[in-house]
Amino acid sequence: MERPRSPRRSAPAPAPASASVTLSQLLHLVQQGQEIPGLERRHIAAIHGEPTASRLPRRPKPWEAAALAESPPPTLKIGTARAPAEPGLAEATTAPSSWHTVGS
Amino acid sequence: MVSVGVNGFSCADQSESRIQGTGPTLPPGLPGLFNGSAAPPTRTGFCGRDGEGRGRRAAGGMNAVCGGAARTLRVPGRHGYAAEFSPYLPGRLACAAAQHYGIAGCGTLLILDPNESGLRLFRSFDWSDGLFDVTWSENNEHVLVTCSGDGSLQLWDTARAAGPLQVYKEHTQEVYSVDWSQTRGEQLVVSGSWDRTVKLWDPTVGKSLCTFRGHENVIYSTIWSPHIPGCFASASGDQTLRIWDVKAAGVRIVIPAHQAEILSCDWCKYNENLLVTGAVDCSLRGWDLRNVRQPVFELLGHTYAVRRVKFSPFHASVLASCSYDFTVRFWNFSKPDPLLETVEHHTEFTCGLDFSLQSPTQVADCSWDETIKIYDPACLTIPA
Numbered sequence: 001m002e003r004p005r006s007p008r009r010s011a012p013a014p015a016p017a018s019a020s021v022t023l024s025q026l027l028h029l030v031q032q033g034q035e036i037p038g039l040e041r042r043h044i045a046a047i048h049g050e051p052t053a054s055r056l057p058r059r060p061k062p063w064e065a066a067a068l069a070e071s072p073p074p075t076l077k078i079g080t081a082r083a084p085a086e087p088g089l090a091e092a093t094t095a096p097s098s099w100h101t102v103g104s
Numbered sequence: 105m106v107s108v109g110v111n112g113f114s115c116a117d118q119s120e121s122r123i124q125g126t127g128p129t130l131p132p133g134l135p136g137l138f139n140g141s142a143a144p145p146t147r148t149g150f151c152g153r154d155g156e157g158r159g160r161r162a163a164g165g166m167n168a169v170c171g172g173a174a175r176t177l178r179v180p181g182r183h184g185y186a187a188e189f190s191p192y193l194p195g196r197l198a199c200a201a202a203q204h205y206g207i208a209g210c211g212t213l214l215i216l217d218p219n220e221s222g223l224r225l226f227r228s229f230d231w232s233d234g235l236f237d238v239t240w241s242e243n244n245e246h247v248l249v250t251c252s253g254d255g256s257l258q259l260w261d262t263a264r265a266a267g268p269l270q271v272y273k274e275h276t277q278e279v280y281s282v283d284w285s286q287t288r289g290e291q292l293v294v295s296g297s298w299d300r301t302v303k304l305w306d307p308t309v310g311k312s313l314c315t316f317r318g319h320e321n322v323i324y325s326t327i328w329s330p331h332i333p334g335c336f337a338s339a340s341g342d343q344t345l346r347i348w349d350v351k352a353a354g355v356r357i358v359i360p361a362h363q364a365e366i367l368s369c370d371w372c373k374y375n376e377n378l379l380v381t382g383a384v385d386c387s388l389r390g391w392d393l394r395n396v397r398q399p400v401f402e403l404l405g406h407t408y409a410v411r412r413v414k415f416s417p418f419h420a421s422v423l424a425s426c427s428y429d430f431t432v433r434f435w436n437f438s439k440p441d442p443l444l445e446t447v448e449h450h451t452e453f454t455c456g457l458d459f460s461l462q463s464p465t466q467v468a469d470c471s472w473d474e475t476i477k478i479y480d481p482a483c484l485t486i487p488a
Contacts, residue, residue, distance in 0.1 A: 023205050023472070030207065038181065040203055042210045042232045046271040052263035054244040056192050061286065062417040062461060063330065063373040096332075096377070099347070099357055099393040 132324060132341065132367055132384070132409075174449055174479035177223035182212050184470025186237045186412075187456035192245035193217075194462040196226070197478065199470050200250050202234025211235035213250050215262050218478060229260055229267045239284040241307075243291050249307060251279035251295055259307055274312050275299050281326045287333040292350075294336050296323035302338055304350060316348055318355050324367045331376040339366040345381050347393060359396045361389055368412045374420035382410030382425055390437055401437040405446070412457045418464040422484075426454040432469050434483045444483035450475065 021029070021037060029036050060068065182201040190196035195218040203209030211234040215226045233254040241247035246263045255275040258268035277298035285292045292313075293305040302316040302323060321341035329335040334350035345366060347357040364385035372378035377393045378400070386406045389399035408428035416422040421438035432454060434444040452473035460466035465484040470476040 021204065023207075026204055026207060036204060036208050038203075039208055040210045040230075042230055044230060044232045044268075046258075046268050047266055049261070049264070049269045051244055051259075051261045051269060052246045054246065056245045058242065058288075059191060059461070061191075061330065061373070062464075066374075096393070099377075 132322070132365055174477040175218055175222040177214075177216055177225065177476045179212075179214060179474050179476065182214070182474060183452075183472040184456050184474075184476055185235065187458050187468045187470045187476060188238050188240055189458050189460050189462075189468060190245065191240050191242060191461055195460075195466075195478070197223075197458075197468050197476070198238045198240065198248055199456060199476050200235035200238040201470070202236065202253070204234075205472060206234035206236065206253060209234070211250075211252055213238060213248070213258075213260060214476070216476060216478075223476065223478060227262055227265070231258055231268070236279065237281045239282045239293065241291075242284050242286065247307075249282050249284065249293055251282045253278045255279055255297065255299070257282060257293070257295055257305065270307070270310070272305060272310065272312070274303060275301065277322075280322070280324050283327050283336070285328045285333075286330040287328070290333055292328075294326040294328065296326035296338055298322040300340075302326055302336075302348065314350065314353060316353075316355070318346065318358075319344070321365075324365070325369050327370055329371050329376065330373050331371075337369050337371065337379055339369040339381055341365040343383075345369055345379065345391065347379075357393060357396065359391055361391060361399070362387070365409075367409060368425075370414045370423070372415050372420065373417050380413050380415065380423055382413035384409040386410060386427070386429075388413055388423070388425055388435070401442070403435050403437060403442055405433055405443050406431065411453065411455045414457055414459060416464075417459050417461050424457055424459065424467060426457040426469055428453045430454055430471070432457060432467070432481075434481055445481050447479075447481055449477060449479075 026036065179201060181203060183205050184199050184201050185206065186200040188198050197216045199214040199216065201214060202211045211231045213229040213235055215228065216223045217226045231252055233252045235250045235252050238248055238250045246261050248260045250258045250260065252258065255277055256271050256273040257279060259270040260267045261269050275295065275297040279295050279297045281296040283294050291306065293307055295303050295305065300319045300321065300323060303312040304314040305312050319338065319340040319342050323338055323340050325339040327337050336348050338346050338348065343360060343362050343364060343366060345359040345361040346355050349356045361381045362383040362385050364383045366381050366383045368382040370380055379391045380388055381391065382388050386408060388403040388410060390401040392400045406425065406427040406429050410425050410427050413423060413425040422434065422436050424432060424434050426432045430448065430450045430452060432447040435442045436444055450471035450473050452471050454469055454471040456470035458468050465480040466478060467481055468478045
Protein backbone atom coordinates (compact mmCIF):
# COMPACT_ATOMS: atom_id res chain seq x y z
CA MET A 1 0.00 0.00 0.00
CA GLU A 2 1.26 3.32 -0.98
CA ARG A 3 0.73 6.31 1.15
CA PRO A 4 0.97 9.96 0.31
CA ARG A 5 4.48 11.15 0.80
CA SER A 6 5.62 14.59 1.63
CA PRO A 7 6.44 16.67 -1.37
CA ARG A 8 9.76 18.41 -1.12
CA ARG A 9 9.83 22.06 -0.40
CA SER A 10 12.84 24.04 -1.41
CA ALA A 11 13.05 25.65 2.02
CA PRO A 12 11.18 25.17 5.26
CA ALA A 13 9.46 28.49 5.35
CA PRO A 14 9.34 30.62 8.48
CA ALA A 15 5.72 30.75 7.67
CA PRO A 16 2.47 32.37 8.63
CA ALA A 17 0.20 30.07 10.59
CA SER A 18 -2.11 29.04 7.79
CA ALA A 19 0.53 28.41 5.15
CA SER A 20 3.20 25.80 4.71
CA VAL A 21 1.18 22.64 5.17
CA THR A 22 1.93 20.57 2.11
CA LEU A 23 -0.81 18.50 0.51
CA SER A 24 0.77 15.31 1.78
CA GLN A 25 1.20 16.69 5.27
CA LEU A 26 -2.42 17.77 5.23
CA LEU A 27 -3.63 14.36 4.11
CA HIS A 28 -1.54 12.80 6.84
CA LEU A 29 -3.04 15.08 9.49
CA VAL A 30 -6.55 14.31 8.27
CA GLN A 31 -5.79 10.62 8.16
CA GLN A 32 -4.49 10.70 11.72
CA GLY A 33 -7.42 12.75 12.91
CA GLN A 34 -5.10 15.46 14.07
CA GLU A 35 -5.84 19.13 14.21
CA ILE A 36 -5.08 21.05 11.05
CA PRO A 37 -3.00 24.13 11.78
CA GLY A 38 -4.50 27.44 10.82
CA LEU A 39 -7.84 25.98 9.81
CA GLU A 40 -10.25 28.85 9.26
CA ARG A 41 -13.84 28.11 10.17
CA ARG A 42 -16.20 30.68 8.78
CA HIS A 43 -19.95 30.82 8.68
CA ILE A 44 -20.81 33.30 6.00
CA ALA A 45 -24.37 34.01 4.90
CA ALA A 46 -25.90 35.88 1.98
CA ILE A 47 -26.63 39.57 2.58
CA HIS A 48 -29.59 39.37 0.16
CA GLY A 49 -28.83 42.58 -1.71
CA GLU A 50 -29.35 43.73 -5.26
CA PRO A 51 -26.32 44.08 -7.52
CA THR A 52 -24.89 47.54 -8.14
CA ALA A 53 -26.30 48.87 -11.41
CA SER A 54 -24.19 48.26 -14.50
CA ARG A 55 -22.72 51.32 -16.19
CA LEU A 56 -20.71 49.71 -18.95
CA PRO A 57 -22.01 48.36 -22.25
CA ARG A 58 -21.24 44.77 -23.12
CA ARG A 59 -18.04 44.47 -25.12
CA PRO A 60 -18.16 42.27 -28.20
CA LYS A 61 -16.05 39.14 -27.83
CA PRO A 62 -12.98 39.00 -30.05
CA TRP A 63 -14.61 36.36 -32.24
CA GLU A 64 -17.80 38.43 -32.54
CA ALA A 65 -15.78 41.48 -33.54
CA ALA A 66 -13.97 39.41 -36.14
CA ALA A 67 -17.23 38.11 -37.58
CA LEU A 68 -18.65 41.62 -37.70
CA ALA A 69 -15.57 42.95 -39.48
CA GLU A 70 -15.93 40.28 -42.13
CA SER A 71 -19.62 40.95 -42.72
CA PRO A 72 -20.80 43.05 -45.66
CA PRO A 73 -21.04 46.78 -44.90
CA PRO A 74 -24.86 47.02 -44.71
CA THR A 75 -24.87 44.79 -41.67
CA LEU A 76 -23.18 47.50 -39.65
CA LYS A 77 -26.29 49.66 -39.80
CA ILE A 78 -28.05 49.73 -36.51
CA GLY A 79 -31.56 48.44 -36.51
CA THR A 80 -31.45 46.52 -39.74
CA ALA A 81 -32.16 42.85 -39.97
CA ARG A 82 -29.40 40.60 -38.75
CA ALA A 83 -26.73 39.94 -41.31
CA PRO A 84 -25.82 36.51 -42.54
CA ALA A 85 -22.86 35.63 -40.40
CA GLU A 86 -19.86 33.56 -41.32
CA PRO A 87 -20.92 29.96 -41.81
CA GLY A 88 -18.92 28.79 -38.83
CA LEU A 89 -20.15 31.57 -36.62
CA ALA A 90 -23.86 31.59 -37.24
CA GLU A 91 -25.94 31.81 -34.14
CA ALA A 92 -28.07 28.83 -34.92
CA THR A 93 -31.35 28.64 -33.13
CA THR A 94 -30.85 24.98 -32.45
CA ALA A 95 -27.92 22.67 -32.47
CA PRO A 96 -26.86 21.72 -35.97
CA SER A 97 -28.59 18.68 -37.39
CA SER A 98 -25.22 17.42 -38.57
CA TRP A 99 -24.29 16.53 -35.00
CA HIS A 100 -24.55 12.86 -34.32
CA THR A 101 -23.91 10.96 -31.18
CA VAL A 102 -21.86 7.82 -31.14
CA GLY A 103 -23.97 4.84 -32.02
CA SER A 104 -26.85 6.86 -33.42
CA MET B 105 -15.50 7.80 14.10
CA VAL B 106 -15.90 6.83 10.50
CA SER B 107 -13.08 5.27 8.62
CA VAL B 108 -12.99 5.55 4.89
CA GLY B 109 -10.64 3.41 2.91
CA VAL B 110 -9.46 5.00 -0.25
CA ASN B 111 -6.95 3.54 -2.66
CA GLY B 112 -4.43 2.57 -0.14
CA PHE B 113 -5.05 4.80 2.78
CA SER B 114 -7.88 5.35 5.16
CA CYS B 115 -9.14 8.55 6.57
CA ALA B 116 -10.69 8.94 9.95
CA ASP B 117 -13.65 11.22 10.18
CA GLN B 118 -12.77 14.64 11.36
CA SER B 119 -15.43 17.19 11.84
CA GLU B 120 -13.28 20.12 10.89
CA SER B 121 -12.17 18.68 7.60
CA ARG B 122 -14.33 17.84 4.63
CA ILE B 123 -13.99 14.15 5.33
CA GLN B 124 -17.36 13.17 6.68
CA GLY B 125 -18.07 9.61 5.75
CA THR B 126 -18.59 10.21 2.05
CA GLY B 127 -14.91 9.82 1.41
CA PRO B 128 -12.12 12.30 1.50
CA THR B 129 -12.66 15.13 -0.90
CA LEU B 130 -9.41 15.06 -2.76
CA PRO B 131 -8.88 16.84 -6.04
CA PRO B 132 -9.53 14.66 -9.08
CA GLY B 133 -7.01 12.97 -11.22
CA LEU B 134 -4.05 13.30 -8.95
CA PRO B 135 -0.83 11.69 -10.11
CA GLY B 136 -0.79 7.95 -9.82
CA LEU B 137 -4.34 7.49 -11.05
CA PHE B 138 -3.65 7.07 -14.72
CA ASN B 139 -3.74 3.33 -14.87
CA GLY B 140 -6.54 2.77 -12.45
CA SER B 141 -10.13 2.07 -13.24
CA ALA B 142 -12.62 4.88 -13.02
CA ALA B 143 -12.12 6.67 -9.77
CA PRO B 144 -14.94 6.81 -7.26
CA PRO B 145 -16.86 10.05 -7.14
CA THR B 146 -14.67 11.68 -4.58
CA ARG B 147 -11.35 13.36 -4.62
CA THR B 148 -9.79 10.00 -4.07
CA GLY B 149 -7.03 7.90 -5.30
CA PHE B 150 -4.12 10.01 -4.28
CA CYS B 151 -1.18 7.68 -4.41
CA GLY B 152 1.42 10.28 -3.85
CA ARG B 153 4.55 10.93 -5.69
CA ASP B 154 7.86 12.31 -4.78
CA GLY B 155 10.68 13.82 -6.63
CA GLU B 156 9.67 13.57 -10.23
CA GLY B 157 8.66 16.91 -11.51
CA ARG B 158 8.83 18.54 -8.15
CA GLY B 159 11.11 21.36 -7.30
CA ARG B 160 11.45 22.42 -10.91
CA ARG B 161 11.48 26.07 -11.56
CA ALA B 162 11.47 28.13 -14.68
CA ALA B 163 15.16 28.19 -15.35
CA GLY B 164 15.27 30.59 -18.23
CA GLY B 165 16.22 29.54 -21.71
CA MET B 166 13.73 27.96 -24.03
CA ASN B 167 10.88 27.78 -21.65
CA ALA B 168 11.21 31.13 -20.00
CA VAL B 169 8.46 33.66 -20.38
CA CYS B 170 10.07 35.92 -22.95
CA GLY B 171 7.27 38.34 -23.64
CA GLY B 172 7.94 40.17 -20.39
CA ALA B 173 8.16 39.21 -16.76
CA ALA B 174 5.08 37.74 -15.14
CA ARG B 175 3.16 39.90 -12.74
CA THR B 176 2.73 37.82 -9.62
CA LEU B 177 0.53 38.08 -6.56
CA ARG B 178 1.29 35.76 -3.68
CA VAL B 179 -1.72 34.75 -1.61
CA PRO B 180 -0.48 33.04 1.55
CA GLY B 181 -2.66 30.18 2.69
CA ARG B 182 -4.82 30.10 -0.44
CA HIS B 183 -4.59 27.57 -3.25
CA GLY B 184 -5.83 28.76 -6.63
CA TYR B 185 -8.45 26.74 -8.48
CA ALA B 186 -9.69 29.06 -11.24
CA ALA B 187 -8.73 32.37 -12.85
CA GLU B 188 -11.03 34.40 -15.10
CA PHE B 189 -10.46 37.75 -16.79
CA SER B 190 -13.25 40.31 -16.61
CA PRO B 191 -15.16 40.66 -19.89
CA TYR B 192 -15.44 44.39 -19.14
CA LEU B 193 -12.32 45.79 -17.46
CA PRO B 194 -8.93 45.25 -19.11
CA GLY B 195 -6.57 43.33 -16.84
CA ARG B 196 -9.06 42.73 -14.04
CA LEU B 197 -8.89 39.14 -12.91
CA ALA B 198 -10.98 37.00 -10.57
CA CYS B 199 -9.46 34.00 -8.82
CA ALA B 200 -11.38 31.29 -6.97
CA ALA B 201 -9.22 29.83 -4.23
CA ALA B 202 -9.42 27.47 -1.30
CA GLN B 203 -7.63 27.02 1.96
CA HIS B 204 -5.72 23.76 2.42
CA TYR B 205 -5.99 22.67 -1.23
CA GLY B 206 -9.79 22.65 -1.00
CA ILE B 207 -9.75 19.71 1.39
CA ALA B 208 -10.47 21.60 4.60
CA GLY B 209 -11.25 25.13 5.68
CA CYS B 210 -12.67 28.14 3.88
CA GLY B 211 -12.43 29.70 0.45
CA THR B 212 -11.69 33.13 -0.97
CA LEU B 213 -12.67 35.01 -4.10
CA LEU B 214 -9.87 37.38 -5.08
CA ILE B 215 -10.33 40.35 -7.43
CA LEU B 216 -7.04 41.62 -8.87
CA ASP B 217 -6.01 44.61 -10.96
CA PRO B 218 -2.66 45.14 -12.64
CA ASN B 219 -0.60 48.13 -11.54
CA GLU B 220 2.86 49.50 -12.29
CA SER B 221 4.67 47.06 -10.08
CA GLY B 222 2.65 43.93 -10.60
CA LEU B 223 -0.75 42.89 -9.36
CA ARG B 224 -2.86 44.66 -6.78
CA LEU B 225 -5.55 43.00 -4.72
CA PHE B 226 -8.67 45.10 -5.38
CA ARG B 227 -10.97 43.12 -3.10
CA SER B 228 -11.35 39.72 -1.53
CA PHE B 229 -14.39 37.86 -0.29
CA ASP B 230 -14.34 34.85 1.99
CA TRP B 231 -16.73 31.93 1.85
CA SER B 232 -17.29 29.15 4.37
CA ASP B 233 -15.93 26.44 2.07
CA GLY B 234 -13.37 26.15 -0.69
CA LEU B 235 -14.20 27.95 -3.95
CA PHE B 236 -13.53 25.86 -7.05
CA ASP B 237 -14.62 27.97 -10.02
CA VAL B 238 -15.70 31.50 -10.89
CA THR B 239 -17.47 33.17 -13.82
CA TRP B 240 -18.09 36.84 -14.58
CA SER B 241 -21.52 38.19 -15.43
CA GLU B 242 -22.04 39.07 -19.09
CA ASN B 243 -24.50 41.87 -18.33
CA ASN B 244 -23.03 43.61 -15.27
CA GLU B 245 -19.35 44.43 -14.79
CA HIS B 246 -19.67 44.20 -10.98
CA VAL B 247 -21.14 40.72 -10.74
CA LEU B 248 -19.58 37.27 -10.49
CA VAL B 249 -20.73 33.78 -9.55
CA THR B 250 -18.59 31.23 -7.73
CA CYS B 251 -19.16 27.63 -6.69
CA SER B 252 -17.94 25.73 -3.69
CA GLY B 253 -17.34 22.48 -1.91
CA ASP B 254 -20.51 22.73 0.17
CA GLY B 255 -22.73 22.37 -2.92
CA SER B 256 -23.64 26.04 -3.22
CA LEU B 257 -23.25 28.85 -5.75
CA GLN B 258 -22.56 32.40 -4.62
CA LEU B 259 -23.41 35.72 -6.34
CA TRP B 260 -20.92 38.55 -5.61
CA ASP B 261 -20.79 42.29 -6.27
CA THR B 262 -17.30 43.79 -6.60
CA ALA B 263 -18.66 47.26 -5.83
CA ARG B 264 -19.53 46.13 -2.31
CA ALA B 265 -17.17 45.26 0.47
CA ALA B 266 -19.43 42.54 1.86
CA GLY B 267 -21.02 39.54 0.28
CA PRO B 268 -22.23 37.32 -1.15
CA LEU B 269 -25.44 38.94 -2.34
CA GLN B 270 -27.11 35.59 -2.84
CA VAL B 271 -26.41 31.92 -2.21
CA TYR B 272 -27.98 29.13 -4.24
CA LYS B 273 -27.79 25.78 -2.50
CA GLU B 274 -29.24 22.84 -4.40
CA HIS B 275 -26.36 20.58 -5.36
CA THR B 276 -25.76 17.85 -2.81
CA GLN B 277 -22.00 17.60 -3.33
CA GLU B 278 -19.06 19.72 -4.41
CA VAL B 279 -19.76 22.10 -7.28
CA TYR B 280 -16.72 22.15 -9.51
CA SER B 281 -17.74 24.39 -12.40
CA VAL B 282 -19.81 27.47 -13.18
CA ASP B 283 -20.14 29.29 -16.48
CA TRP B 284 -22.16 32.35 -17.55
CA SER B 285 -23.70 32.09 -21.03
CA GLN B 286 -21.72 33.71 -23.83
CA THR B 287 -24.42 34.16 -26.44
CA ARG B 288 -26.29 37.42 -26.59
CA GLY B 289 -29.82 37.58 -25.30
CA GLU B 290 -29.27 34.94 -22.63
CA GLN B 291 -28.13 35.49 -19.07
CA LEU B 292 -27.92 31.96 -17.73
CA VAL B 293 -25.44 30.09 -15.55
CA VAL B 294 -24.68 26.37 -15.68
CA SER B 295 -23.12 24.55 -12.76
CA GLY B 296 -21.56 21.08 -12.74
CA SER B 297 -21.32 19.03 -9.57
CA TRP B 298 -19.95 15.88 -8.07
CA ASP B 299 -23.61 14.94 -7.48
CA ARG B 300 -23.51 14.05 -11.23
CA THR B 301 -25.99 16.74 -12.20
CA VAL B 302 -25.80 19.94 -14.16
CA LYS B 303 -28.09 22.73 -13.04
CA LEU B 304 -29.30 25.71 -15.05
CA TRP B 305 -29.73 29.03 -13.24
CA ASP B 306 -31.11 32.47 -13.93
CA PRO B 307 -29.18 34.44 -11.29
CA THR B 308 -32.17 36.72 -10.74
CA VAL B 309 -34.21 33.67 -9.69
CA GLY B 310 -33.55 32.02 -6.37
CA LYS B 311 -33.77 28.44 -7.55
CA SER B 312 -32.53 26.44 -10.50
CA LEU B 313 -34.55 26.41 -13.72
CA CYS B 314 -33.62 22.89 -14.72
CA THR B 315 -31.51 19.88 -13.73
CA PHE B 316 -29.71 17.75 -16.31
CA ARG B 317 -29.00 14.12 -15.45
CA GLY B 318 -27.14 11.46 -17.32
CA HIS B 319 -23.50 11.56 -16.34
CA GLU B 320 -22.54 8.43 -14.50
CA ASN B 321 -19.79 10.00 -12.44
CA VAL B 322 -18.78 13.37 -11.08
CA ILE B 323 -18.89 16.42 -13.36
CA TYR B 324 -15.77 18.55 -13.51
CA SER B 325 -16.48 21.06 -16.26
CA THR B 326 -19.50 22.80 -17.83
CA ILE B 327 -19.03 25.35 -20.61
CA TRP B 328 -21.56 27.22 -22.78
CA SER B 329 -21.17 27.22 -26.54
CA PRO B 330 -19.98 30.67 -27.64
CA HIS B 331 -22.11 30.37 -30.78
CA ILE B 332 -25.24 28.31 -30.24
CA PRO B 333 -27.74 29.69 -27.73
CA GLY B 334 -28.87 27.21 -25.11
CA CYS B 335 -26.11 24.72 -25.87
CA PHE B 336 -23.41 23.69 -23.39
CA ALA B 337 -20.81 20.95 -22.96
CA SER B 338 -19.91 18.96 -19.86
CA ALA B 339 -16.92 16.78 -18.98
CA SER B 340 -17.03 14.03 -16.40
CA GLY B 341 -15.25 11.36 -14.47
CA ASP B 342 -17.40 8.92 -16.47
CA GLN B 343 -14.93 9.54 -19.34
CA THR B 344 -17.52 11.19 -21.56
CA LEU B 345 -17.94 14.61 -23.06
CA ARG B 346 -21.62 15.48 -23.43
CA ILE B 347 -23.36 18.19 -25.41
CA TRP B 348 -26.68 19.44 -24.02
CA ASP B 349 -29.53 21.47 -25.45
CA VAL B 350 -31.47 23.57 -22.95
CA LYS B 351 -34.44 23.88 -25.31
CA ALA B 352 -34.74 20.13 -25.62
CA ALA B 353 -33.94 19.79 -21.89
CA GLY B 354 -31.65 16.89 -22.63
CA VAL B 355 -28.43 15.55 -23.98
CA ARG B 356 -27.68 15.84 -27.69
CA ILE B 357 -24.39 14.00 -28.01
CA VAL B 358 -22.45 11.61 -25.78
CA ILE B 359 -18.78 11.27 -26.71
CA PRO B 360 -16.61 8.63 -25.00
CA ALA B 361 -13.68 11.00 -25.37
CA HIS B 362 -11.00 9.36 -23.20
CA GLN B 363 -10.37 6.18 -21.30
CA ALA B 364 -9.75 8.29 -18.22
CA GLU B 365 -11.49 10.96 -16.21
CA ILE B 366 -12.03 14.16 -18.20
CA LEU B 367 -11.30 17.19 -16.06
CA SER B 368 -11.86 19.99 -18.55
CA CYS B 369 -13.41 20.95 -21.89
CA ASP B 370 -13.79 24.07 -23.99
CA TRP B 371 -15.31 25.27 -27.26
CA CYS B 372 -13.38 26.69 -30.18
CA LYS B 373 -14.30 30.34 -30.64
CA TYR B 374 -14.08 30.20 -34.45
CA ASN B 375 -15.68 26.83 -35.27
CA GLU B 376 -19.03 26.03 -33.70
CA ASN B 377 -18.48 22.29 -34.18
CA LEU B 378 -15.11 22.01 -32.45
CA LEU B 379 -14.36 21.25 -28.79
CA VAL B 380 -11.28 20.18 -26.85
CA THR B 381 -11.05 17.89 -23.83
CA GLY B 382 -8.27 17.52 -21.26
CA ALA B 383 -8.01 14.37 -19.20
CA VAL B 384 -6.23 12.42 -16.51
CA ASP B 385 -4.48 10.44 -19.30
CA CYS B 386 -2.35 13.60 -19.84
CA SER B 387 -3.76 14.20 -23.32
CA LEU B 388 -5.81 16.87 -25.03
CA ARG B 389 -8.21 15.79 -27.76
CA GLY B 390 -10.14 17.80 -30.31
CA TRP B 391 -13.68 16.78 -31.25
CA ASP B 392 -15.67 17.75 -34.35
CA LEU B 393 -19.32 17.30 -33.41
CA ARG B 394 -20.21 16.32 -36.97
CA ASN B 395 -18.14 13.16 -36.58
CA VAL B 396 -17.17 12.15 -33.09
CA ARG B 397 -15.98 8.62 -33.79
CA GLN B 398 -12.41 9.74 -33.42
CA PRO B 399 -10.67 12.91 -32.33
CA VAL B 400 -9.61 15.41 -34.98
CA PHE B 401 -6.40 16.07 -33.06
CA GLU B 402 -4.53 14.76 -30.05
CA LEU B 403 -1.94 16.81 -28.20
CA LEU B 404 0.61 14.98 -26.07
CA GLY B 405 3.26 16.43 -23.80
CA HIS B 406 1.84 16.90 -20.32
CA THR B 407 3.27 14.40 -17.86
CA TYR B 408 0.40 14.45 -15.38
CA ALA B 409 -3.34 15.04 -15.58
CA VAL B 410 -4.55 18.01 -17.61
CA ARG B 411 -6.48 20.16 -15.17
CA ARG B 412 -7.86 22.85 -17.47
CA VAL B 413 -7.86 23.65 -21.18
CA LYS B 414 -9.01 26.75 -23.04
CA PHE B 415 -9.16 27.88 -26.65
CA SER B 416 -7.74 31.28 -27.52
CA PRO B 417 -10.33 34.03 -28.02
CA PHE B 418 -8.16 35.43 -30.84
CA HIS B 419 -6.71 32.47 -32.75
CA ALA B 420 -8.83 29.67 -34.20
CA SER B 421 -6.27 26.91 -33.68
CA VAL B 422 -4.40 28.09 -30.56
CA LEU B 423 -5.16 26.73 -27.11
CA ALA B 424 -3.61 26.55 -23.66
CA SER B 425 -3.63 23.85 -21.00
CA CYS B 426 -2.44 23.60 -17.42
CA SER B 427 -1.66 20.48 -15.50
CA TYR B 428 -0.68 18.71 -12.32
CA ASP B 429 2.78 18.59 -13.94
CA PHE B 430 3.03 22.28 -12.85
CA THR B 431 3.27 23.54 -16.44
CA VAL B 432 1.13 25.65 -18.71
CA ARG B 433 1.45 24.63 -22.36
CA PHE B 434 0.47 26.52 -25.46
CA TRP B 435 -0.52 24.64 -28.60
CA ASN B 436 -1.45 25.24 -32.22
CA PHE B 437 -3.24 22.10 -33.32
CA SER B 438 -3.01 23.02 -37.01
CA LYS B 439 0.79 22.75 -37.01
CA PRO B 440 2.82 19.59 -37.57
CA ASP B 441 4.67 20.35 -34.34
CA PRO B 442 1.78 21.65 -32.28
CA LEU B 443 3.48 22.42 -28.96
CA LEU B 444 4.33 26.12 -29.10
CA GLU B 445 5.69 26.68 -25.62
CA THR B 446 5.93 25.20 -22.14
CA VAL B 447 5.77 27.66 -19.27
CA GLU B 448 7.26 26.37 -16.03
CA HIS B 449 6.86 29.19 -13.57
CA HIS B 450 4.86 27.37 -10.91
CA THR B 451 6.07 24.97 -8.25
CA GLU B 452 2.79 23.16 -7.57
CA PHE B 453 -0.32 21.91 -9.37
CA THR B 454 -1.54 24.56 -11.78
CA CYS B 455 -5.34 24.57 -11.88
CA GLY B 456 -6.58 27.91 -13.20
CA LEU B 457 -5.97 29.40 -16.63
CA ASP B 458 -7.49 32.10 -18.82
CA PHE B 459 -6.81 34.14 -21.94
CA SER B 460 -7.38 37.88 -21.82
CA LEU B 461 -10.32 39.07 -23.90
CA GLN B 462 -8.67 42.44 -24.47
CA SER B 463 -5.02 41.64 -25.15
CA PRO B 464 -4.27 38.91 -27.72
CA THR B 465 -1.01 38.10 -25.93
CA GLN B 466 -2.02 38.10 -22.27
CA VAL B 467 -2.69 35.04 -20.11
CA ALA B 468 -3.41 34.46 -16.42
CA ASP B 469 -2.95 31.34 -14.32
CA CYS B 470 -3.11 30.27 -10.69
CA SER B 471 -1.56 27.41 -8.80
CA TRP B 472 -1.44 25.59 -5.51
CA ASP B 473 1.92 27.28 -4.93
CA GLU B 474 -0.19 30.20 -3.63
CA THR B 475 0.54 32.48 -6.57
CA ILE B 476 -1.52 34.09 -9.32
CA LYS B 477 0.30 35.26 -12.44
CA ILE B 478 -0.48 37.44 -15.45
CA TYR B 479 2.01 37.28 -18.32
CA ASP B 480 2.56 37.39 -22.05
CA PRO B 481 4.00 34.08 -23.25
CA ALA B 482 6.58 34.41 -25.99
CA CYS B 483 4.62 32.26 -28.43
CA LEU B 484 1.74 34.75 -28.38
CA THR B 485 3.91 37.86 -28.58
CA ILE B 486 6.04 36.64 -31.50
CA PRO B 487 3.93 36.09 -34.62
CA ALA B 488 4.25 32.54 -35.86
